Structure formats: C-alpha cells, structure tokens
Amino acid sequence: DAKTTQPPSMDCAEGRAANLPCNHSTISGNEYVYWYRQIHSQGPQYIIHGLKNNETNEMASLIITEDRKSSTLILPHATLRDTAVYYCIVRPKGNNAGNMLTFGGGTRLMVKP
Amino acid sequence: NAGVTQTPKFQVLKTGQSMTLQCAQDMNHNSMYWYRQDPGMGLRLIYYSASEGTTDKGEVPNGYNVSRLNKREFSLRLESAAPSQTSVYFCASSEMWRDRGYEQYFGPGTRLTVT
Numbered sequence: 264d265a266k267t268t269q270p271p272s273m274d275c276a277e278g279r280a281a282n283l284p285c286n287h288s289t290i291s292g293n294e295y296v297y298w299y300r301q302i303h304s305q306g307p308q309y310i311i312h313g314l315k316n317n318e319t320n321e322m323a324s325l326i327i328t329e330d331r332k333s334s335t336l337i338l339p340h341a342t343l344r345d346t347a348v349y350y351c352i353v354r355p356k357g358n359n360a361g362n363m364l365t366f367g368g369g370t371r372l373m374v375k376p
Numbered sequence: 377n378a379g380v381t382q383t384p385k386f387q388v389l390k391t392g393q394s395m396t397l398q399c400a401q402d403m404n405h406n407s408m409y410w411y412r413q414d415p416g417m418g419l420r421l422i423y424y425s426a427s428e429g430t431t432d433k434g435e436v437p438n439g440y441n442v443s444r445l446n447k448r449e450f451s452l453r454l455e456s457a458a459p460s461q462t463s464v465y466f467c468a469s470s471e472m473w474r475d476r477g478y479e480q481y482f483g484p485g486t487r488l489t490v491t
Contacts, residue, residue, distance in 0.1 A: 305485070306380075306466050306483050307419065307480075364419070364480060
C-alpha cells in the first residue's frame with residue numbers, strides 16, 4: 264500500500280473551511296484514498312473516500328489532484344465538534360480478503376472559537 | 377441498530393493474567409477486525425476475519441488469539457497479559473463484497489491496563 268504524509272497539526276477558526284492536505288505520491292492506479300477521523304477517546308469514524316474524481320457527502324468534500332499524488336479533505340464550515348485527528352489512508356480497491364486500513368499519525372485539527 | 381459494541385469498556389489486569397475482549401456487530405457485515413492503539417499513535421491491526429470461519433494475522437498478532445464465534449461476534453484473547461499490551465483496543469466491521477470500496481465501522485474501544 265502507498266504511504267501517506269500529513270501535517271501533524273492544524274488550527275481552524277470555527278465557521279471557516281478546514282482544508283486538510285495529504286500527500287500520497289506513490290499511489291498506484293487501483294488504490295483509493297480514504298479519510299477517517301478520531302474524536303478524542305472514541306473509535307475512528309469514516310468520512311469519505313475516492314479514486315480519482317472529487318467526492319462530496321454530507322460531512323466533507325475530497326479533492327484529488329489530477330496526477331492523484333495528493334488530496335485535500337475539506338470541511339466546509341468547521342465546528343468545535345470537528346476537533347479530532349484526521350487520518351488519510353490509501354488502500355487497494357477490490358475484494359481482497361484483508362481490507363486492512365493502515366493508520367499513520369494523522370493530522371490533529373483544532374477548531375477554535 | 378447498536379452498530380459495533382465492545383465489552384468491557386475498561387479492564388485492569390496483572391501480568392500473566394488472561395482475558396477475552398468481546399465484540400459484536402448487528403449490521404450483518406462479513407468482515408471484522410481487531411486493532412490496538414497505543415498513546416499518541418495510530419491504530420495497528422492485530423487480527424482480522426474476512427468472513428465467518430476465517431481469521432488471519434495482521435500487523436501485530438503476537439500475544440493474541442482470536443475467535444470468530446459466528447457472523448456477529450469476534451473475540452480477542454490475551455492468554456498471558458504483559459505490560460506491553462497496555463493499550464486501547466478497537467473492534468471494527470465492514471461489508472466485504474462491495475465493488476467501490478467500503479468503510480469500516482468502529483466500536484467505542486476497550487481500555488486495557490496491564491500492571
């Protein structure tokens with residue numbers, strides 16, 4: 264699986280957009296980009312995933328560059344409850360039995376009033 | 377739907393004691409997982425079960441055993457606990473056979489301290 268690089272921490276003002284970058288320069292053609300977050304002491308929570316097209320759901324938007332070597336998770340109007348560690352994960356699509364998620368250090372997002 | 381449930385929430389063991397962590401999901405998922413998370417670190421996969429009747433080692437399986445009791449339940453056993461196993465343990469489940477990729481649903485975690 265491709266490795267990812269994320270900044271260790273970021274701040275964002277409440278109500279503003281939070282843009283969390285992720286570098287995955289060694290990603291291969293069959294690998295998806297997943298984003299999870301972990302609010303303090305809780306289990307990780309799925310946010311969104313994508314292959315090459317930009318994706319949007321009720322939680323966030325995912326922007327993947329054309330060469331797929333990096334992506335950005337966008338929380339359009341961050342709230343205090345969005346304070347969490349955000350993990351960017353790359354793994355192959357398809358039905359392989361493992362479906363393992365490899366969690367790195369993530370980005371600790373602090374949303375401030 | 378309760379999603380993924382784990383018991384107990386907290387546990388303190390002495391070195392050498394054994395215990396079983398329980399996990400159950402009510403989403404009819406085929407795949408289940410056990411992860412551990414040490415302080416300030418990301419999650420690491422211990423064991424997984426791709427479907428009922430199968431189990432496989434993950435990244436850090438030493439010192440653990442698992443049982444996929446049925447489709448709903450996946451337990452993690454520590455036969456002889458060591459201080460290095462002090463951690464937060466998360467169980468997760470996912471649907472296996474989706475073409476686009478799929479999300480894992482996580483339980484609330486079990487906080488284990490081995491003294």
